[in-house]
Amino acid sequence: MPPAATRLSAIGFDADDTLWQNEQFYRLTEKRFTALLADYAEPGHLSDRLLEAERRNIKAYGFGIKGFTLSMIETAIEVTEGRVPASVIRELVDAGRDLLSHPIEPLPHARTALEALSGDYRLILITKGDLFDQERKLAQSGLGELFTAVEIVSDKSAEVYDRVFARHGDGPECSMMVGNSLKSDIVPALKAGCWGVHVPHSLTWALEEDEAPTANRRYRHIAHLGELLDIVRQVG
Structure with missing residues (x-):
């Protein structure tokens, strides 16, 4: 004792x-992200770029859904060299919002x-x-x-x-x-x-x-x- x-x-x-x-919902959202940007880069490359953005942004945005959503948007702008359609940005915002309601x-x-x-x-x-x-x-x-x-x-x-x-x-x-x-x-x-x-x-x-x-x-x-x-x- x-x-x-x-x-x-x-x-x-x-x-x-x-x-x-928790993490399983982020993985599903990441698949949604890579599908939306499939015309611009391979899924593996997109995942790597997203992780880089998350690593950079932790100090600014902290941990959680908001930082993840902003990192998806930032990555989409970067890999498309600013040509990402507004409709895709809208989808990414919706994907982030959906994370806030997962069971x-x-x-x-x-x-x-x-x-x-x-x-x-x-x-x-x-x-x-x-x-x-x-x-x-x-x-x-x-x-x-x-x-x-x-x-x-x-x-x-x-x-x-x-x-x-x-x-x-x-x-x-x-x-x-x-x-x-x-x-x-x-x-x-x-x-x-x-x-x-x-x-x-x-x-x-x-x-x-x-x-x-x-x-x-x-x-x-x-x-x-x-x-x-x-x-x-x-x-x-």
Whole structure:
């Protein structure tokens, strides 16, 4: 049993593709994007150009649907050298708007895991993206009442985790972060001093990929949220 000063008291959860489906809708929208611009470039080239635009635009637009939509429009203008028809721009705007209304589908074991932990630990939702969209998804998921606190942040860093777990818990050393993104959910949380539990999703955005920090003693990997309770019990 770990000493009381470092006993686990708070658990943070990522939202998109950890608790509910999200990336699959972006993939479908990207297919729509490449189909609209098929007369101007090959799908693979278009996807690469779109990813480049997203990478450039994160600092300006942040993460989420608005930045993705603007990146699609910017890429369409670039690959057509400004000749993209207004009708295609209209379609891209509609595609982005459709992302704001996709259904919320909780992933297997999400509710069961949260319910099993909520009585003994402070559960904190820590997510990044468009404020209104993240609030919508949380409301529609039906999971909101299981969280002690909700933090919608512009980005995830060691400093953010340190601040969040100090505000809602007993500091990062007594906290755990659970998520599908090594880059956003796990690596910076470990850097802050938390436990980090990686629960991979079958679809991961290229900009969220990173190397697994297997040498860190506080790193854990599980196949799905159904295995989380055993990890929490082991940790404390």
